Every structure is written in structure tokens, then in C-alpha cells.
Amino acid sequence: MTNKSFMTLDEFTIQQLRLFPGGTGELSRLLRDIGLASKRINVEVNKAGLQDIIGNFGTTNIQGEEVKKLDMLANNQLRNVLRSGMSCAGVCSEEENEIIVFDDELSNNSKYVVLFDPLDGSSNIDTNITIGTIFSIFKRVTPLGTPCTIADFLQEGHKQVAAGYVIYGSSTMLVYATRLGVNGFTLDPSIGEFCLSHPEIACPSEGNTYSVNESNYACFPEGVRAYLDSLKEGNRKKEGTYSLRYAGSMVADLHRNLIKGGIFLYPGTTEKASGKLRLMYECNPFAYIYKMAGGKANDGKQDILNIVPLDIHERSPLFVGSKEMMEDLETFLA
Numbered sequence: 001m002t003n004k005s006f007m008t009l010d011e012f013t014i015q016q017l018r019l020f021p022g023g024t025g026e027l028s029r030l031l032r033d034i035g036l037a038s039k040r041i042n043v044e045v046n047k048a049g050l051q052d053i054i055g056n057f058g059t060t061n062i063q064g065e066e067v068k069k070l071d072m073l074a075n076n077q078l079r080n081v082l083r084s085g086m087s088c089a090g091v092c093s094e095e096e097n098e099i100i101v102f103d104d105e106l107s108n109n110s111k112y113v114v115l116f117d118p119l120d121g122s123s124n125i126d127t128n129i130t131i132g133t134i135f136s137i138f139k140r141v142t143p144l145g146t147p148c149t150i151a152d153f154l155q156e157g158h159k160q161v162a163a164g165y166v167i168y169g170s171s172t173m174l175v176y177a178t179r180l181g182v183n184g185f186t187l188d189p190s191i192g193e194f195c196l197s198h199p200e201i202a203c204p205s206e207g208n209t210y211s212v213n214e215s216n217y218a219c220f221p222e223g224v225r226a227y228l229d230s231l232k233e234g235n236r237k238k239e240g241t242y243s244l245r246y247a248g249s250m251v252a253d254l255h256r257n258l259i260k261g262g263i264f265l266y267p268g269t270t271e272k273a274s275g276k277l278r279l280m281y282e283c284n285p286f287a288y289i290y291k292m293a294g295g296k297a298n299d300g301k302q303d304i305l306n307i308v309p310l311d312i313h314e315r316s317p318l319f320v321g322s323k324e325m326m327e328d329l330e331t332f333l334a
């Protein structure tokens with residue numbers, strides 16, 4: 001096999017910047033910072049079993065969930081790298097109760113704020129299953145030169161300027177979307193750089209896979225149950241049945257479905273009408289990535305990207321996937 005030369009993440013973002021002559025390079029610097037933080041997280045994830053970083057940190061987050069040691073480590077890496085990079089005005093994390101306003105002269109003059117789930121699927125950490133980091137970037141609505149506020153974060157998903165994820169799997173990849181499209185970069189450990197391996201990702205309009213925690217079937221809305229039944233009975237839109245694939249780590253499930261086609265469902269239940277997933281850290285970024293790759297996402301009633309958020313930690317049902325599978329689901333939910 002010959003060694004091809006792949007463009008690095010930095011080279012790629014600089015090339016994209018050339019398409020916008022007035023661009024300041026701030027977004028490129030932010031992506032570089034997120035790339036740097038995730039390389040550091042990747043190092044810790046890779047040797048987790050050898051260090052005392054598996055298990056619980058000993059606290060619960062604002063959602064009432066046990067915080068893992070690696071959750072905290074990843075959270076601090078992202079927060080610290082983004083603070084010292086001075087290319088964003090503040091951050092908001094699934095693991096923090098409040099937004100973090102950087103409030104120094106350079107940061108206050110930054111155009112962007114970043115939201116992230118530092119380590120999604122963290123209940124899988126102890127068993128060495130694929131986990132990920134998810135991020136979302138908004139342009140501020142408050143004036144430059146002032147500290148950012150909660151209003152900069154509480155924006156509808158369609159206002160994201162970029163969103164992405166890092167998957168710590170059999171290889172480590174960073175995938176991000178802007179209105180120019182979706183591109184995937186594989187970490188080359190020999191040079192410590194993310195390299196463009198999956199240019200212009202397009203989600204196939206159909207797939208063979210559905211991903212859902214079916215143990216909750218009895219508590220799902222009727223339309224969702226009818227749709228799941230149809231997938232197993234031999235769906236009218238496709239010959240044969242589908243395969244169920246569910247890692248319990250949405251980065252893993254959604255990465256596979258993005259590349260191969262498929263649908264992911266995390267509906268509300270009779271007990272938890274809004275489901276489990278967080279709008280700002282999980283639903284919005286993936287809805288944006290899928291939209292830019294040709295797929296669709298909704299909450300059962302409306303496009304995820306049109307939801308007006310009222311709270312940084314709010315939850316939402318999520319249905320996201322290949323365009324035709326989503327349209328089929330919509331006929332059942334209607």
C-alpha cells in the first residue's frame with residue numbers, strides 16, 4: 001500500500017478561509033483549539049485502563065447524572081484550551097451548571113461561543129466502548145467588546161455556524177459541518193494531526209440500520225411503536241427487514257448512520273416526555289451535521305433546528321437520520 005498525503009485540519013480550514021476574503025480566521029482557530037483539546041482527551045481515553053481515571057468523580061451534574069472522572073478531565077481540557085486560545089468569548093458545557101464567560105479583552109472581542117458535551121456516552125467508559133465529544137458553535141448576538149451572556153448561547157440550532165464531533169473509536173476522527181459541507185478527519189498518531197480522510201460526507205438517503213433503546217418500547221408514543229413494528233415486519237419502502245444497531249453512545253450510532261445510512265431514535269416516553277438527550281449539546285449539533293450532509297432531524301413535531309431554547313440544559317426527543325427513512329417515520333408520527 002502506498003502512503004497518500006492527506007491535508008491536515010489546519011491546512012483544510014485555511015484553504016476554506018480563502019473562499020471568504022474578509023474572513024478573520026477566528027473559526028479556523030476555534031476548530032484548531034477543539035482539535036488540540038480532543039487530541040489531549042484522546043491520549044487520556046486511550047490509557048484510561050492504566051490510570052486511576054476510570055469510574056465516578058464523586059459528584060452528580062445538573063442533570064442528576066453521576067459525573068465520571070474522564071468526563072471532568074475532558075471538560076477541563078476543552079474549557080482550558082478554549083480559554084487560552086482566546087478565539088471564543090465563553091463556553092457552555094453539559095457538565096457545568098452555568099455558562100462560563102471568559103471576560104478578558106481578547107475574548108470579549110471574539111465573535112463566537114462554544115457549547116460542548118465533553119464526553120458523550122460516558123457510561124460506556126468503564127467497558128472500553130466507543131465514546132465521543134460533541135460541539136456546537138454560535139456567532140454572538142451581544143456586542144463585541146463586552147462579555148458574552150446567556151443570550152449568545154440560547155439560539156435556535158439553525159443559527160449554528162459550525163457543529164461537529166470527535167469519535168474515540170478504533171481510530172479517532174473529528175467530523176465537522178459548516179454551511180460549506182461536512183468533512184471528516186482521522187487522527188494520524190504518527191504525526192499527531194487530524195488529516196482529511198472523509199471529504200464532503202453525504203448521508204445516504206436510505207440505510208439498513210435503525211438505532212433505538214427498544215427496552216423502552218412500551219413507553220414510546222404510538223406512532224413510534226408503529227414505525228418500529230413496520231421496520232421489523234418488512235418496511236413498505238424497502239425489501240426485507242432492517243438491522244438494529246445500538247451502542248448506547250450516540251456518537252458511535254450517529255457516525256455509523258451518517259456514513260452508511262440509517263435512523264436514530266430517542267423518543268420521549270410516558271415518564272419522560274422530553275426524552276433524555278440534551279438539545280444544546282447533543283440534538284442541535286447532530287441535527288445540523290445531518291442537515292448539511294443531506295439528512296433530516298426532528299423532535300417528532302418540528303425540525304430540531306427550529307426549537308427556541310429556553311434553558312441551556314433542556315432536553316428534547318430526537319429522531320435523526322437518512323432523508324427517506326425520516327420521511328417514512330414522519331408519516332407514522334403525523
Ligand code: AHG
Pocket residue numbers: 065119120121122123124213248249250251276
Ligand atoms: P451518557 O453520556 O450519560 O452515557 O448518555 C449517553 C447518551 C447517548 O450518547 C446515548 O445514545 C444515550 O444516552 C443512551 O441512553 P440509554 O441508555 O437510555 O439508551
